[in-house]
Amino acid sequence: MSAQQPESEQRRVPRSNIYDRQERIEGWDQTKLENSRIAVVGTGLFANDALATLAGLGIGEIFVFGNERVNGKNSDEYLLFRSESGKSKSEELETILTEINPQLSIKGIHWDMSIASYVENIIPPDVNVIIDAANHPDTEVVLFNYGMNHGIPVINGSCTKRKGSLTALMPSQIQRQFKLKAGERFKINDVSITYLLTDYIHQPEDASTSSLISGHMADEVRKILMPLRKDEAVIEKPLYYDLNSPRRFVEHALIEPSERINHTDYSPQRILVIGAGSLGWNVVMNLASKFRDKKTEITVIDGDTVEEVNLNRQIIYWDCVGQKKALALEQKVRDIYHKKGLVSGIDSWFNEDFKFSDGKFPDLVMDCTDSFKSREAINNYAVKNRLPLISGATSYSAARVLTYVPGRTSCMNCLLDINKKADDERAAASCAHAPEPSVIISNRIGAGLMMGEADMFFAGQPYNGLVIYDSFAPARLGLMPISSVCDCHKKKRG
Numbered sequence: 001m002s003a004q005q006p007e008s009e010q011r012r013v014p015r016s017n018i019y020d021r022q023e024r025i026e027g028w029d030q031t032k033l034e035n036s037r038i039a040v041v042g043t044g045l046f047a048n049d050a051l052a053t054l055a056g057l058g059i060g061e062i063f064v065f066g067n068e069r070v071n072g073k074n075s076d077e078y079l080l081f082r083s084e085s086g087k088s089k090s091e092e093l094e095t096i097l098t099e100i101n102p103q104l105s106i107k108g109i110h111w112d113m114s115i116a117s118y119v120e121n122i123i124p125p126d127v128n129v130i131i132d133a134a135n136h137p138d139t140e141v142v143l144f145n146y147g148m149n150h151g152i153p154v155i156n157g158s159c160t161k162r163k164g165s166l167t168a169l170m171p172s173q174i175q176r177q178f179k180l181k182a183g184e185r186f187k188i189n190d191v192s193i194t195y196l197l198t199d200y201i202h203q204p205e206d207a208s209t210s211s212l213i214s215g216h217m218a219d220e221v222r223k224i225l226m227p228l229r230k231d232e233a234v235i236e237k238p239l240y241y242d243l244n245s246p247r248r249f250v251e252h253a254l255i256e257p258s259e260r261i262n263h264t265d266y267s268p269q270r271i272l273v274i275g276a277g278s279l280g281w282n283v284v285m286n287l288a289s290k291f292r293d294k295k296t297e298i299t300v301i302d303g304d305t306v307e308e309v310n311l312n313r314q315i316i317y318w319d320c321v322g323q324k325k326a327l328a329l330e331q332k333v334r335d336i337y338h339k340k341g342l343v344s345g346i347d348s349w350f351n352e353d354f355k356f357s358d359g360k361f362p363d364l365v366m367d368c369t370d371s372f373k374s375r376e377a378i379n380n381y382a383v384k385n386r387l388p389l390i391s392g393a394t395s396y397s398a399a400r401v402l403t404y405v406p407g408r409t410s411c412m413n414c415l416l417d418i419n420k421k422a423d424d425e426r427a428a429a430s431c432a433h434a435p436e437p438s439v440i441i442s443n444r445i446g447a448g449l450m451m452g453e454a455d456m457f458f459a460g461q462p463y464n465g466l467v468i469y470d471s472f473a474p475a476r477l478g479l480m481p482i483s484s485v486c487d488c489h490k491k492k493r494g
């Protein structure tokens with residue numbers, strides 16, 4: 001690239017292999033995603049997450065609809081961090097998303113989407129999916145009708161503090177369920193109670209639940225556009241995630257008072273995030289959002305450098321190829337939240353002897369690494385120093401999260417035999433092996449679940465077992481409890 005080239009042209013230089021890691025997934029066909037068109041309605045935090053995720057996946061054509069303007073008040077709308085007050089959010093989102101993934105065609109359309117006749121005239125009738133990320137009751141009803149009458153699936157996601165919901169409305173399913181005859185127009189009253197997420201209206205959106213729901217939403221979109229298995233189907237029932245219940249995944253929006261968890265506000269002094277990769281960047285951004293007005297210090301440690309092949313999952317580094325991840329992430333958080341010291345990056349690899357410069361330990365460790373060797377070291381660190389630990393791990397189709405609290409739950413080794421797996425990994429290290437297939441979806445979900453379990457830990461309800469997402473399981477999300485609590489933290493170490 002020549003130095004004289006205008007900046008906009010430099011940004012549009014096509015990237016060669018950003019989809020490499022997801023194209024390694026069995027059955028993946030990137031051209032199906034590249035040939036798809038999606039309408040996203042909404043421009044708030046959840047819409048930011050949804051759009052960034054779809055851009056990472058490589059959806060060829062994305063329309064962004066909304067009539068809100070930048071007001072400089074919501075830093076959680078991180079894609080708009082450079083936008084001046086008064087500008088159209090949907091048009092600004094077009095600009096930044098085009099920078100994040102220059103291979104896509106993104107169109108931001110400043111338009112009121114709460115009136116049926118407006119929507120009829122503006123959404124292209126041949127979009128493959130409509131995403132309702134607007135959290136507006138009129139818009140919900142209008143989009144729902146539009147989708148059903150034009151045969152377009154509508155996916156509706158909503159999130160607020162400790163709560164999130166997702167519905168996937170497939171026209172054929174709805175037709176069957178409500179026994180509509182061919183050509184019979186669908187009536188909103190038939191389904192409003194079941195499918196519309198009215199209890200989120202006027203509730204502020206939340207970064208942690210947004211990660212989970214936007215990731216899950218993207219997986220349902222992927223299933224519609226590019227099923228990986230013959231029998232893959234979109235979720236039939238609405239999903240309710242609610243951390244006010246110990247069950248976490250509940251059947252309906254209401255929770256019995258008897259099972260309600262009492263969450264109180266908390267602000268730990270120090271949180272250590274290990275890994276600034278596919279899970280870590282998202283966890284750090286969520287922590288920054290959560291603690292931006294508190295005195296909590298978030299430290300992220302990672303010795304890795306941003307590469308082009310990371311960009312399908314680690315979208316926050318879109319303009320950071322060649323930079324050190326931990327430092328780039330520190331800078332991004334400062335750019336977005338305008339707060340120095342909220343996140344500090346350490347450019348090195350974690351080891352078991354880690355302490356802060358004043359000799360102290362973190363109040364919570366969050367493991368966002370991707371090898372058994374690193375997890376072994378992190379588990380040893382937590383056991384030896386009696387530190388609470390939340391560990392996340394993902395595959396291309398699944399995510400799992402566990403919480404270790406000494407004396408309350410079992411450690412990672414007792415639960416998952418991590419030390420043995422680390423030995424196997426070391427033994428296999430001499431053989432050349434291909435990189436693991438990986439995609440943004442499960443990492444978004446894993447990061448959201450980790451944040452949720454951090455909330456549960458601070459509410460005195462650490463989960464003993466695994467919290468799981470499985471793309472191929474009908475329920476997707478669930479709990480796998482264990483009854484034993486280990487006493488590794490009491491053992492003498494040789």
Ligand SMILES: [Zn+2]
Nearest residue numbers: 411414486488
């Ligand atoms: Zn143990």
